[in-house]
Amino acid sequence: MQFDLTDLSLFRHVIEAGSITHGAERANLALAAASTRIRNMEKSLGAPLLLRNRQGVVPTPAGRTLLQHARLLLTQAERLREDLSSYTGGLAGQIRILSNTNALTEFLPEALSAFLAGHPQVSIDLEERLSDEIVGLIAEGVGDLGIVAGTVDTGRLETYPFRSDRFVLVVPNAHPLAGSGHVAFAEVLGHDFVGLDRASALQRFLAAKASRIGQPLRLRVQLRSFDAVCRMVEAGVGLGIVPETTAERATRTMAITAVDLADSWAARDLTLCIRSLSELPPSARQLVEHLRKES
Template identity: 85%
Template sequence: MLFDLTDLSLFRHIVEAGSITHGAERAHLALAAASTRVRNMEKSLGAPLLTRTRQGVSPTHAGRTLLQHARVMLAQAERLREDLSSFSGGLAGQIRILSNTNALTEFLPEALGTFLAQHPQVSIDLEERLSDEIVGLIAEGVGDIGIVAGTVDTGSLETYPFRSDRFVLVVPNGHALAQSGSVPFAEMLGHDFVGLDRASALQRFLTDKAARIGKPLRLRVQLRSFDAVCRMVEAGVGLGIVPQTTAQRVGRTMAITAIDLQDAWAARDLTLCVRSRAELATSARQLVEHLRGGPRMSS
């Protein structure tokens, strides 16, 4: 049984993507080459590694066993590459971060910008996910560092405080709701909304909340950033839900009013989570310390 690191990395990407095609793209391999590698792995093992359906692929029992060992071996290989990089002048390692929408848009750009400026040999792979998804993926070893809402059960993961924020409703100045001190999300569902695109973790979260209440979230426009959402709100297209930090920042130049949401989920204590800080590569441990060192409360 001869599997090289390319085989193991490809297999991990395929399982995480749920598709040989998308896994090959993530591994930067042609589809034909990726398919050949998978077939050769299965032939070498003498057992199928993937269950193939029209909806995609999933690991067999043997595949799940391989995936578990592959993640350990790839992490060790990454630490080896990082330890040796100082001798060759190459990159000191790649850090995989999984973040919810709030942290990704409002806090990480500045924090990662200063870290990368201080560590030019480090690269970062950043992916947006729902908080509960992140916990499971970090526990499985898919990512190095997760940033999740503080209300999520993180199980046995090591956690550290990151930032505090809250979601607010934004309306145009002069709107009938502009004088409200606070409002419940459920009572807003009769209004038109402006939101983020369907791939956004936050938008999926809000759509699910509306569905649980039994009312649709009436989205007139879906955009790629909170700033763009606020601009559309200012133009009277609909209401928006954005982090308080966003509303405070753009409110200096836009004619919008922020209103507190009464719902408990609107409060956002953001938390860093890792499987084990001691097991992280040096660069990932340094990033955890860097992120922990930032301001704890939003201004």
């Protein structure tokens, strides 16, 4: 049985993505090459590692065992690379961050840009997830650090305050709701909405909230950014839900109004979460300290 680090990294990506196709994309491999590697791994082991179905793939018991060891070995390999980098001119390595939509779009771009400018040999793998998913994945060792909503139970993870923000409803200036001081999410579900791509963590969160209320979220358009959502709202396509920081910028140049959401979940205290600061690779520890100073 011989697996190299590329095999192990691919296998981890496949399991985390839930499909060989998306796992191959994350590993920067062609689908045919990725499929061949997985088949060769199973042939070398003499047992199936994946159960394949129409929805994607899930690990077999052997696959779950391999995944545990793969994560450990890949972490050790990354730490080895960082430790040796001190002899070749600086700190190097890759940091895996899992973030909810709010932090990813509103706060991380500036913070990470400043960090990466001072650490040219460090790269960052940034993935958007729901907050409750992030907690579980960080605990399992899938990522180095996560950024989640402060309302989520983080269990035994170490946590640090990051930022505060809230979601607001944005409407055209001429809309009847523009004069409202605040409104509940349930009261506006009868309107058309403009939102992010259905795969985004925030859109999945809002769809779940609407489902619990018993009404579908009527999405007319799905876009890639909050700024684009605001432009569509201004054009009268539908209403939107965006971070307050986004709305404050947009209302300066667009004919839209921000209306407070009365729901408790609209307030977003964002939290950094990690397994253990002392166990992080050096570059990841430096990033945590950088983000804490930026808070």
